[in-house]
Amino acid sequence: MKKNTEIMINVLLIALLLAVLFILERTIPSTSMLFTVLKKGAIYALVAVSMNLLNGFTGLFSLGQAGFMLVGAYTYGILTIPVDQRPNVYMYFEGGIVQFALHPVIAILLAGVAAGIFAYLIGLPVLRLKSDYLAIATLGFAEIIRAFFQWDKLGPLTNGSNLLRSYPSYKSVLFYFIFSGICIALIVMLINSTYGRAFKAIRDDEVAAEAMGINLAHHKRIAFVVSSYFAGVSGALLAMYQTSIQASMFKSAMTYEILLIVVIGGIGSVTGSCISSFLFIILSEWVLRFLDNTTYIGSFQVPLLRSGFRKVVFSVIIMVIVLFFRQGIMGTREFSVSALLGKKKKAKGGEQ
Amino acid sequence: MGETVLKVENVTMQFGGVVAVDNLNLEVNRGEIVSLIGPNGAGKTTAFNVITGVYPPTNGCVSFNGKVIVENFPKGKMKKIYMGDPVAVRSQTVQPTPDKITRLGIARTFQNIRLFKSQTVFENILIAEHMRRTSNLLTATLHLNGEEERRMRTEADELLHILELDDVRDEMATSLPYGKQRRLEIARALATKPSLLLLDEPAAGMNPQETDELTAFIGRIRDDFKLTIFMIEHHMDLVMEISDRIYVLDFGRLISQGTPDVVQNDPRVISAYLGVQEDE
Ligand SMILES: Nc1ncnc2c1ncn2[C@@H]1O[C@H](COP(=O)(O)OP(=O)(O)O)[C@@H](O)[C@H]1O
Ligand SMILES: [Mg+2]
Numbered sequence: 001m002k003k004n005t006e007i008m009i010n011v012l013l014i015a016l017l018l019a020v021l022f023i024l025e026r027t028i029p030s031t032s033m034l035f036t037v038l039k040k041g042a043i044y045a046l047v048a049v050s051m052n053l054l055n056g057f058t059g060l061f062s063l064g065q066a067g068f069m070l071v072g073a074y075t076y077g078i079l080t081i082p083v084d085q086r087p088n089v090y091m092y093f094e095g096g097i098v099q100f101a102l103h104p105v106i107a108i109l110l111a112g113v114a115a116g117i118f119a120y121l122i123g124l125p126v127l128r129l130k131s132d133y134l135a136i137a138t139l140g141f142a143e144i145i146r147a148f149f150q151w152d153k154l155g156p157l158t159n160g161s162n163l164l165r166s167y168p169s170y171k172s173v174l175f176y177f178i179f180s181g182i183c184i185a186l187i188v189m190l191i192n193s194t195y196g197r198a199f200k201a202i203r204d205d206e207v208a209a210e211a212m213g214i215n216l217a218h219h220k221r222i223a224f225v226v227s228s229y230f231a232g233v234s235g236a237l238l239a240m241y242q243t244s245i246q247a248s249m250f251k252s253a254m255t256y257e258i259l260l261i262v263v264i265g266g267i268g269s270v271t272g273s274c275i276s277s278f279l280f281i282i283l284s285e286w287v288l289r290f291l292d293n294t295t296y297i298g299s300f301q302v303p304l305l306r307s308g309f310r311k312v313v314f315s316v317i318i319m320v321i322v323l324f325f326r327q328g329i330m331g332t333r334e335f336s337v338s339a340l341l342g343k344k345k346k347a348k349g350g351e352q
Numbered sequence: 353m354g355e356t357v358l359k360v361e362n363v364t365m366q367f368g369g370v371v372a373v374d375n376l377n378l379e380v381n382r383g384e385i386v387s388l389i390g391p392n393g394a395g396k397t398t399a400f401n402v403i404t405g406v407y408p409p410t411n412g413c414v415s416f417n418g419k420v421i422v423e424n425f426p427k428g429k430m431k432k433i434y435m436g437d438p439v440a441v442r443s444q445t446v447q448p449t450p451d452k453i454t455r456l457g458i459a460r461t462f463q464n465i466r467l468f469k470s471q472t473v474f475e476n477i478l479i480a481e482h483m484r485r486t487s488n489l490l491t492a493t494l495h496l497n498g499e500e501e502r503r504m505r506t507e508a509d510e511l512l513h514i515l516e517l518d519d520v521r522d523e524m525a526t527s528l529p530y531g532k533q534r535r536l537e538i539a540r541a542l543a544t545k546p547s548l549l550l551l552d553e554p555a556a557g558m559n560p561q562e563t564d565e566l567t568a569f570i571g572r573i574r575d576d577f578k579l580t581i582f583m584i585e586h587h588m589d590l591v592m593e594i595s596d597r598i599y600v601l602d603f604g605r606l607i608s609q610g611t612p613d614v615v616q617n618d619p620r621v622i623s624a625y626l627g628v629q630e631d632e
Binding site: 200215 | 404406450451452454455466467468469471478480481485487489492493494495497501504540541544
């Protein structure tokens, strides 16, 4: 069957990708920028897809990604710092109140749960209102939670405004790819399920969706909680990747970066979000780094190049995209092998 | 005719200081095709919105198959500014969301077509299957509901076949010609398996030939799907030909009711209508 061969090809491609990564790790020094880009790209791909689930597939606009990532990152750190390290890390708080450490994978899953619980609580009042309120409420949440986690009184749990560190982290890029890949696959499967169809109906027309027997509040809540769950997971992965975290890192600028990725990739395209995550990370971590560095040619200081200029360039890029390329790279289409080979995909809606 | 399927009692819908529907009382019996007519702005769509749970009425009660599905009375700020009939004020509140009304067996179409724009004809129909799912979030996501998924698709395809839409199955809903979009919207409503179908101006924007086809289509689905139909319509040929009974609304109030013959010759209807027909 045609569908089976396509699955076969995809499985082969994924195996090939993992094999290449495996070989790269054994040939290139682990400090190489390449691994930074790959790991961070995988993490951002997950959070971008989770944001797309909400913005692109359910028509809900949330700006809380950084907040949910913070909750996920902290949950991971708090639950995994080895007990014998805690007196060091929590040195201003007498070792903190948590005196156990969980397996990293379990802690990542719980990081998602923690973010999901916050989303559920925010969603209860807000998702009944018109969609615009969600953006405001989640933005507010992200700002408040950042201050809250740095609050001194919460120090025994969060270490206040000090770093969380010394928790275990996997170094291999394979781990980030596999973990993030599984999560993205789950989101895609959700989108392709009957629930995903309900989400798209809500996105297209809320009134008609309701007339089709779809409970709006219930389904919006599911989309919001699931999206936040995976934002939490990606926060945990980010914590792991960075080996130390602090609440002040999770600024709203982070949410805007993720939004930029989603918009560039195409609102409503999962593969678009993935591709644009890597593009974005390559650009910001690698290519455009020089924009932030004060540079001299001889004794001549190149104008504009100084710390923060990268942000300015990004703002210009997002404006250009919003004005001229509203569809992003992929629009709502998906990247697929068969499409690449030029076989025109039959009109969608057929067998999944 | 059979027993009462839909009963609207003392329904008043007031938006701020505007009384859109004023003390409306009507009944629709099993198997009937009943029409609701009246000039633009008379409150017809608002009446549908109250029946289907889009707006809670300011006062009044709607029953479906003898059970109260919607009920309200003026309270809070509305208590002071209420301008509807004060005699029939109720004392209970039943306020379901529209999806619940649909699950009870009342489906509707919209005056301005509301298809799912980014989706195909087939997908538009398939969405109605969601409310009958037995899978939950987990089993659906992990695609453990293969049986159910196949059933949903088969049912949607069967319906497309019966309604002769299978030739456009994979086209984008919004790429269809206008008349077919209207028919698709009715098909989508039928996919929820209703016993009562509410049609809001199904022939709006259609030419005479399309209107004739629609008339036959409505009669046919009433018989084939054992429906009761309650319809808002402006095309008088269609209304007079197909309706068992007619209610006439003007400025939110019922001004006439009865068989097509009775209504057609009612002087109040003629004056209400003639005044408007000209500026349309
Ligand atoms: N949501 C609303 N808010 C305020 N006024 C409304 C609303 N919906 C309808 N109306 C008013 O109610 C009256 C009846 O409208 P409608 O029911 O759409 O008329 P019809 O369908 O008979 O043409 C109009 O005056 C309209 O402006
Ligand atoms: Mg109307």
